[in-house]
Amino acid sequence: MPRLPSAPPRHGPFQVTDAVRCIWPAAAVLGEGGLWSVRRQCLFWVDILSRHIHRLDPVTGAQHSWTLDEEVSALAERRDGEGLAIALRRGPAFWNPDRPGEPPRYLCQPEPERAGNRFNDARCDASGRWWMGSMDFGCERLTGALYRVEAGGAWTRMDEGFAVTNGPTWIHQGRTMLFNDTVNGQVLAYDTDPSTGALSGRRRWLQLAPEDGVPDGMTTDAQGRVWICHWGGGCVTCHDPDTAQELARVRLPVSQVTSCTFGGADLSTLFITSARFRLDAAALAREPLAGGLFAVCTDSMGLPASAFAG
Template sequence: MSTAAPQAAAFSVPTIGTVRCVQALESELGEGLMWSVREQALYWVDILARHLHRWDPASNGYRRWTFAEEISALAERAHAPGLIVTLRRGFALFDPAADEQPRYVHQPEMERAGNRFNDGKCDAQGRFWAGSMDFACEAPTGALYRYDPDGRCTRHDDGFAVTNGPTWSGTGQGLTMYFNDTVQGCTYRYDTDPATGTLTNKMLWMRWLPEDGVPDGMTTDAQGRLWIAHWGGSCVTCHDPVTGAELGRVALPVSQVTNCAFGGADLRTLFITSARGGLTPAQLAAEPLAGALFAVSVDSAGLPAHLFGG
């Protein structure tokens, strides 16, 4: 593995858009954003409160589900109703219309009792990628997995305390996957074979400056640019996928920025989650919107969320 990578640059970049609070929830750990094109609605989670949220911007309709354990990421199913989700121990199926608890389909880490699953999403081939992490955010016991529609589960990388991502940029032979080692403040890139899902040539793509916090959830727009949420950095940054150059920055009124995803009818709204867990009373007083869901209009459309093939 190559470890040569640029460090995030400390220079002024354009500030993007005007951020607005669209749901003033007090989420302990907002995450897992996913815009449903077929429902024209937004899903996201509060991992530690064990909540799944759904909001329809057109009608302002809102619903919340509470689960028996932590839920961290989700994707819609292509050939069946409902969602594939990651719970504490692995991958599960959940149909919001059925009002039942999720049903596990695979638990790849039964021997790692101190772990839980964290961020994840589907690739264009309908495979669900998700990372696990140490619940205490300290031990490097987290790993990166790929769960296929036929039920196979593959461990692709290991040794992370906290995982976030992935996201992809490029097409065909030039497809690259990006994945965050949050505790170490690093973003890695992997060459990806779309047909097999194989990852090769792991490289350190970016080492982040302390003043920008650490990389959390991320997404890609239709131009292939990366949009990365910064825990402890009060921002989402936009980057060239090859050089890593920062092209713009969304400033947030909260410090713990956790995830971002494109949505809206034209996919030009960037939705952003945040967290309030771990903040002191003084910090909460300074950040009254900590844990809220935000939105900002941007100059580039995003890509529709990929569906799980099973």
């Protein structure tokens, strides 16, 4: 059951208003990339290693899945163009779920020299830039990097030296970007110029305790609080944006919690993805819902996901 704070948090009290529910026991190998489409009023998410894009209409329960020819790790709506922007193994691409017979079209491929890498988590800022992290496929070598991708496909390598990357999300009206150095269990913060996308002042914002796993996907709600998924920790935690203090903890019946996003008609449902990556038979017996899609209702509201300007 959710563990709620005993004292009102600085950024306003809130409640988790029901138990966590598994709404799609998909048995994803590596579920990730939850995106609530305001335009379509549905949730998209992915299974990276199975190369699936999933779509759920939470009102009707209708489910649909597509299989691509390579790993797909993140999704974004397009501000003006048709279909979706998606993160494939080698970088950002465009793909249209209404024309699934057409293959994705790469926008750029920033890492031709890093054959052992793949792209992972990604999110757009309020100006429509797409921030993407790459990682070592084996999760060991420090070959991963953080990229900023512009509408026309121009890209800039903003930071590097990571084994696994996740995020980002923004706080303080876009003036601070948070980004996860997952293997080292830390959330980094960067001072951000919202007008140019320039970064400076890299620092550690939060270090997770070993028993809490490592930080995976995350999102920011309408009051500026940060919600972080714990890979290996079996929970999502909510944090004060100024102090990083934990305000609440939502426990799940699975250990590998991977991404979260607010959705639903009023953006108050937290959708949470999970994985069963490398879990043995004994672990799967303890976690039969591993790889499922979960939902929990809150009285907090999320923010509509920013669209890619391309």
